[in-house]
Amino acid sequence: MPDDIEAIAEQVFAALADPSRRAILAALASGGPATATDLAARLPITRQAIAKHLALLTEAGLVTAEPGERRRVRYRLRSAPMKVAQQFLAALARDWDSPLDALKEHLDRGA
């Protein structure tokens, strides 16, 4: 996975743009580590699609594969890239806050 913040954030946002991948991440977040077969049984997503999505999520660093035999490889959520993406959003949110604060002050003065 890439090391600069912007590239990491970009991969996180691209990964989260797909509803099936959000469902996979949500299942891992709520149910803990799971195999591709477990995920296919729990979600309305085929095993082949799960395999493709897990490959992309691994590439983005959002999940890690725990070593195991074929078909028993378990995937675990990795939150570090999410935190990077969160910092990215927080930085943007700060920029949005200042004009809003200015507006609030202006309205307060008029009240």
Next chain:
Amino acid sequence: MGFPDRIERTVELAHPPAKVWAALTTAEGLAAWFGEEADIDLRPGGAARMRWASGYSVEMRVERVEEPAVFGFTWQIEELPEDDPRRTYVEFTLEPAGAGTRLKVVETGFAQLPEDSYRKVYDGHVQGWASELGELTGYLDAR
């Protein structure tokens, strides 16, 4: 049977049929855009397989090889047990279009699926072909 049996998609690729053919029919090509690993014995009746790091793999059987125009294979249906004999048939047709290729993919055989797995498999493959053809385009454009 009230289910649609087939999925058909056409994509225009800015690459000549020979290059598209190689992406579809070689282990190197298939592993780059479709599976994460692949092997293929390219002749009618030949075995092919794609694998992913998660341990999921799909067995395919090559059915039609008419270079560089028609490539067909059958493959396992992922929601059925490993030893279930039912397969869907996928056929790629390549047609020159200017300097590029018009690639058509037709997958048939969904009507034989049981009701409880039909929707998941059919919808999965509709989405699957949309994303796979996107990846194929990306792979070819990057080369």
